Amino acid sequence: MSRTDVPTAPDDRTTALTLLRYVRESALAKAEGLPDALAHATPLATSPLMSVAGVLNHLRWNEHYWVEVVIAGGEDRAPWSEEHPDGEFEIAEQITIDEIITGYRQQIAACDAILADLDLDAPTAKPRRDFHPNVRWVVAHLIEETARHNGHLDILRELADGEVGD
Structure with a gap:
């Protein structure tokens, strides 16, 4: 998929979902090609938990919570708890970056399937x-959350290997 923030139509739904896709793909681009150690x-x-892998895994579970749990009313399967409020960052330490990227892409697909037929209102x-x-507020929140973390990913990637990703 080519990464663009230009919607194919001027309506609110197309614009919002295009921007969400753009910030997601930007986050993935900042992690792709980075060796596990970095x-x-x-x-x-x-x-001590702020890594490219940790932030990307956080974004994955953030989407799960807001779309599968809040929007769709599904079960919260996220790895955080009262004892481990940063569980998504903690488990990222034991998962390869390729597994995290795959998991995030799978989460995006699951969320897109839920959002596909929903009215934003x-x-x-x-x-x-x-x-x-x-739904509109949740989509806007996901755009804001992912865009904010893209700034963190820029810094972490640059500190890791001198690049900021694509």
Whole structure:
């Protein structure tokens, strides 16, 4: 797939889903081709779990939570818990970067299948604390979350090998 932020139509749905696809593909591009040792490097002494692998795995499980759990009302299978609030970062240490990339791509496909037929104005299956978002808000949040973490991935990739990915 070619990475572009230009929608094929000017409507809100096409624009939002194009931007979501773009930030996802950007995150993947920042990790692809990075050897495992560098993908798992944690160069920030104050953030011992912050690695390219960890951030990408976080994005994968973030999509699971917001789309499969909040939008669709499915079971939360994410690796975090009260005892391990950063579980997605912790398990990333034991998974190859290729496995993380594959898992994220599979998660994207699962989320896209759920989003395919949903109206952006439809309410989600589950409220979030005192707020009951609609699908549009969740898609916008995923764009914001992924774009923010792309900045982290830029820095981590540059610290790892001097590149920022594509």
